[in-house]
Amino acid sequence: MSASVLVESVGVTRSFARVGDVLADVSLTVERGSCVAIVGRSGCGKTTLLSLLGALDVPTRGQVLYDGTDFRAMSGVRRARARRRIGVIFQQSPMIARLPLWENVTYPLVPRGTSADERREIAVHWLERLGLADRIGARPEELSGGERRRVGVARALAGEPDLILADEPTSDLDSDNAEGVRRLFEEFRSAGGTLVLATHDPFRDAPDGEVVRMDAGRLLR
Amino acid sequence: MMMRPGLAIARSGVTAVLLHPVRSATAVVCMVAILLPYVCGAAIARGVEGEARQALAAGPDLHVVQLRFGRPAPIRVSMADELRKIPGVRSVVPRIVGELALGTEFVPVVLIGVPPSRLPGAAESASSGRAMPQFVVGAELARTLHLSEGSYLPPFYRAKGGDRVSQIVGVLGRNESVASGHVMYTALATAAEVFDEAEHATDLLVECQPGYLDAVRRKLGRDFPTCRAASRDELASQLPANIRYLDGVFHMLFVLAFAVGIPLLLVASGVGLAERRSEAALLKATGWTTDGLLLRALVESGVLCLIAASSSLILGWVWLALGNGIGIASIFLPGWEFDAALQLPYRLDAEAILVATVLSFCIVATGSLYATWRVASAPVRLILR
Numbered sequence: 175m176s177a178s179v180l181v182e183s184v185g186v187t188r189s190f191a192r193v194g195d196v197l198a199d200v201s202l203t204v205e206r207g208s209c210v211a212i213v214g215r216s217g218c219g220k221t222t223l224l225s226l227l228g229a230l231d232v233p234t235r236g237q238v239l240y241d242g243t244d245f246r247a248m249s250g251v252r253r254a255r256a257r258r259r260i261g262v263i264f265q266q267s268p269m270i271a272r273l274p275l276w277e278n279v280t281y282p283l284v285p286r287g288t289s290a291d292e293r294r295e296i297a298v299h300w301l302e303r304l305g306l307a308d309r310i311g312a313r314p315e316e317l318s319g320g321e322r323r324r325v326g327v328a329r330a331l332a333g334e335p336d337l338i339l340a341d342e343p344t345s346d347l348d349s350d351n352a353e354g355v356r357r358l359f360e361e362f363r364s365a366g367g368t369l370v371l372a373t374h375d376p377f378r379d380a381p382d383g384e385v386v387r388m389d390a391g392r393l394l395r
Numbered sequence: 396m397m398m399r400p401g402l403a404i405a406r407s408g409v410t411a412v413l414l415h416p417v418r419s420a421t422a423v424v425c426m427v428a429i430l431l432p433y434v435c436g437a438a439i440a441r442g443v444e445g446e447a448r449q450a451l452a453a454g455p456d457l458h459v460v461q462l463r464f465g466r467p468a469p470i471r472v473s474m475a476d477e478l479r480k481i482p483g484v485r486s487v488v489p490r491i492v493g494e495l496a497l498g499t500e501f502v503p504v505v506l507i508g509v510p511p512s513r514l515p516g517a518a519e520s521a522s523s524g525r526a527m528p529q530f531v532v533g534a535e536l537a538r539t540l541h542l543s544e545g546s547y548l549p550p551f552y553r554a555k556g557g558d559r560v561s562q563i564v565g566v567l568g569r570n571e572s573v574a575s576g577h578v579m580y581t582a583l584a585t586a587a588e589v590f591d592e593a594e595h596a597t598d599l600l601v602e603c604q605p606g607y608l609d610a611v612r613r614k615l616g617r618d619f620p621t622c623r624a625a626s627r628d629e630l631a632s633q634l635p636a637n638i639r640y641l642d643g644v645f646h647m648l649f650v651l652a653f654a655v656g657i658p659l660l661l662v663a664s665g666v667g668l669a670e671r672r673s674e675a676a677l678l679k680a681t682g683w684t685t686d687g688l689l690l691r692a693l694v695e696s697g698v699l700c701l702i703a704a705s706s707s708l709i710l711g712w713v714w715l716a717l718g719n720g721i722g723i724a725s726i727f728l729p730g731w732e733f734d735a736a737l738q739l740p741y742r743l744d745a746e747a748i749l750v751a752t753v754l755s756f757c758i759v760a761t762g763s764l765y766a767t768w769r770v771a772s773a774p775v776r777l778i779l780r
Binding site: 221225228229230231232250251254255257258262264268269270271272273281282284285286287288289290329333 | 398399400402403404406407413414416670673674677678679680681682683684685686687775776778779
């Protein structure tokens with residue numbers, strides 16, 4: 175494996191009891207600083223692949239290597255530390271209920287020992303960038319789908335990750351906000367960050383990225 | 396500013412209490428329901444013990460009783476004169492302490508007879524030899540029998556001169572000791588007449604001159620072998636056993652509450668479990684460890700236990716001090732009326748607070764153990780569902 179490879183799936187299969195193989199023998203290499211757009215129809219396995227790359231799930235067969243190490247070979251603590259280097263933007267934008275927006279954005283920084291004041295500053299910075307400056311004290315229950323999506327983006331960026339895994343990051347957003355998110359991704363990449371995203375519109379979301387097509391759990395090159 | 400990660404996680408545990416208000420409130424209510432009776436019972440037991448120790452401290456140096464077949468028996472009042480002759484004895488007071496039942500409902504009464512000069516303040520006139528026997532009664536007894544100063548009691552004992560109506564010449568205040576609630580004081584001769592034990596008492600109260608206590612005891616043991624003299628310290632040493640009996644009542648109740656409380660808390664801590672597991676999965680997905688989540692849950696439990704313990708102590712104080720233990724004192728004090736007329740003795744000291752807090756933490760930690768583990772061990776892929 176080249177030193178420039180950040181994350182890599184090697185012959186990965188993911189099966190579920192009633193569904194069968196959702197991913198079948200998928201090998202994907204993502205180099206540092208690159209942008210990879212995974213495209214394909216709904217249900218083709220994009221989200222499953224992202225979850226394996228982010229150590230949110232375990233493959234049935236095959237390996238997922240992060241910085242050259244199989245996630246499964248890592249201890250729980252080391253895997254958690256690896257996850258801190260990965261920002262995940264979930265499709266469903268899950269949040270912690272009743273926790274103010276700024277806390278939701280920076281709660282992942284708590285185990286890193288970041289103080290509440292500093293976390294608030296970080297949250298304000300990213301929420302301002304995403305047009306949510308006036309909502310920092312709002313509760314998740316008070317947010318629209320688009321706002322939740324932008325909070326998910328802010329949370330992923332707040333941890334200063336090496337890698338962002340974004341699952342349809344602009345799908346709920348109007349054109350202005352989608353453009354804002356794309357700009358942030360460009361800044362992230364220009365600072366050396368690596369971006370892998372699942373999208374239906376790679377030309378809009380990742381115009382200069384490598385496009386990888388999926389169909390029925392397999393990669394089409 | 397960077398904090399130690401453990402400290403930052405611990406602080407997040409404090410605020411986590413507010414994230415699940417229903418679960419937190421349910422757990423606190425369960426805990427208060429368990430702790431409150433315990434706190435009240437402990438405080439009452441300590442209060443009663445404190446009163447008993449005060450009474451002993453204010454009492455005589457020696458209690459002398461006659462033994463017959465190894466058991467206490469009536470002692471001749473004339474023996475008081477013999478004891479007074481012992482060097483170092485300052486005073487000897489004969490006393491009668493007996494039990495009887497009054498009224499059609501057979502209300503239990505402790506009748507105490509002492510020389511008129513030793514009667515409680517209001518009872519100085521309660522002496523024998525007058526036309527009408529006179530008594531001073533405890534507040535609880537006065538309320539139960541609807542007595543007040545100046546009331547008359549129909550004949551309740553058979554005197555040599557025939558049945559006699561008695562008069563109440565005083566009622567003890569509600570701040571008197573808890574033991575005085577069902578007490579009737581009267582002159583020694585009247586008490587002897589009530590129990591038909593003329594010229595006899597139940598014990599002699601001996602006061603010694605400073606430094607003479609041991610010598611008096613030795614002399615008593617030598618010259619009056621059928622008597623037993625118990626010093627203040629000996630009586631005090633018997634107190635904890637009696638108080639422990641009282642402790643035992645509520646300890647038993649508490650064990651029952653504990654047995655019920657933990658399963659109750661198990662159920663309560665399961666409130667919103669699915670939501671908390673999803674939350675834990677999200678935190679793990681963003682870099683939290685299982686240990687971090689356990690620490691957060693531990694601090695959350697600690698905060699809940701502190702809230703529960705302090706709420707129990709405050710409510711306990713309100714119940715005992717302002718509510719006079721209405722409804723609960725009667726569980727722990729035999730004979731105490733539901734809404735007693737006496738001021739309830741209680742003591743909420745540092746030990747009670749510490750015990751309540753430790754117990755609270757043990758119950759919260761034990762009761763929420765399963766839910767805590769379920770949350771902390773939530774697989775990160777839960778977030779994908």
